[in-house]
Amino acid sequence: MRAVLISAPGDASKLALGETQTPVPKATELLVKVHSFALNRMDISQRMGSYPPPPGASSILGVEFSGTILECGSAAKTAWKEGDEVFGLVPGGAYAEYVVIDAEMAIRKPQNISWQVAAALPEVWFTAYQALFLNCNMAEGEDVLIHAGASGVGLAAIQLAKLKKANRIIVTVGSDEKKDFCKSVGATHAINYKTEDFASKVLEFTGKKGVDVIVDFVGQTHWNGNLESLAMDGRMVMLAFLSGPVIKESNLAAILRKRLTIRGSTLRSRDLTYQRKLKALVENEVFSEIFNGNPDLQCVIDKEFSWKDIVQAHLFLESNVSKGKIVVNID
Numbered sequence: 001m002r003a004v005l006i007s008a009p010g011d012a013s014k015l016a017l018g019e020t021q022t023p024v025p026k027a028t029e030l031l032v033k034v035h036s037f038a039l040n041r042m043d044i045s046q047r048m049g050s051y052p053p054p055p056g057a058s059s060i061l062g063v064e065f066s067g068t069i070l071e072c073g074s075a076a077k078t079a080w081k082e083g084d085e086v087f088g089l090v091p092g093g094a095y096a097e098y099v100v101i102d103a104e105m106a107i108r109k110p111q112n113i114s115w116q117v118a119a120a121l122p123e124v125w126f127t128a129y130q131a132l133f134l135n136c137n138m139a140e141g142e143d144v145l146i147h148a149g150a151s152g153v154g155l156a157a158i159q160l161a162k163l164k165k166a167n168r169i170i171v172t173v174g175s176d177e178k179k180d181f182c183k184s185v186g187a188t189h190a191i192n193y194k195t196e197d198f199a200s201k202v203l204e205f206t207g208k209k210g211v212d213v214i215v216d217f218v219g220q221t222h223w224n225g226n227l228e229s230l231a232m233d234g235r236m237v238m239l240a241f242l243s244g245p246v247i248k249e250s251n252l253a254a255i256l257r258k259r260l261t262i263r264g265s266t267l268r269s270r271d272l273t274y275q276r277k278l279k280a281l282v283e284n285e286v287f288s289e290i291f292n293g294n295p296d297l298q299c300v301i302d303k304e305f306s307w308k309d310i311v312q313a314h315l316f317l318e319s320n321v322s323k324g325k326i327v328v329n330i331d
Contacts (some may be wrong), residue, residue: 062094
């Protein structure tokens, strides 16, 4: 089969279409002919050699896709059949003509959902749901701060917080244009972290109380501001370190004084049992709403590319100008 291969760890120029072996589904798996796949920041890290796939996973990039079932494993035939249209999350292998997925992780694609939207749904909505509700136990009426608000996960988190009736939904972004965009999908307040001190603005918006929940992707540059922004008994989940993981100086007293809970979280390395449970929660509580046309839940796609232009697609992702997801179509 054809797939996007990495000639050597490095920049986007190391990506090119090539030939590799077609995967063979196990008894509990499906072999899917891929129509579209979506990009994620972890793909950049893996391409550069700093984020290897989990043990046993495909070394090919890509964790989310949409496509048509070509073959069902022997134990998967009761729920699925050849020709069914599906999408889902995998530990790797989506940048290819064919991918295998655990049958219980596959999600049936409704006819009213496009291939592109289906491919863009799993990773960001799974991650945002996990961050807000499983990691931080966000409850109705609480105040939330979401960094990287215009990212795919950020936009999903805004909409989930609104769906679950958060009080204030505050985001940080890198431009005034992105401020307006985040408000259009449900943020109540937006901060341009390049021109405004986000911690001061958070305290202003919340009457000096601070927020109950923070979803952070940034790390080093935002750490001290996050401690300042959290309310008593606040919870923060860290999903990435876009500005770096090393903090040179910080006063940790706020963690004790405010009784803060801070945790790290990943999804790709979670075991299959956990991922199946998460998939069921998101499918029942979130995707069902999207499928039924809930206007408050949007899958935001910024741009589409042909997989022949995979280098340009990665460069666009790395430019940090996108709002929402980047989808690649196999043609």
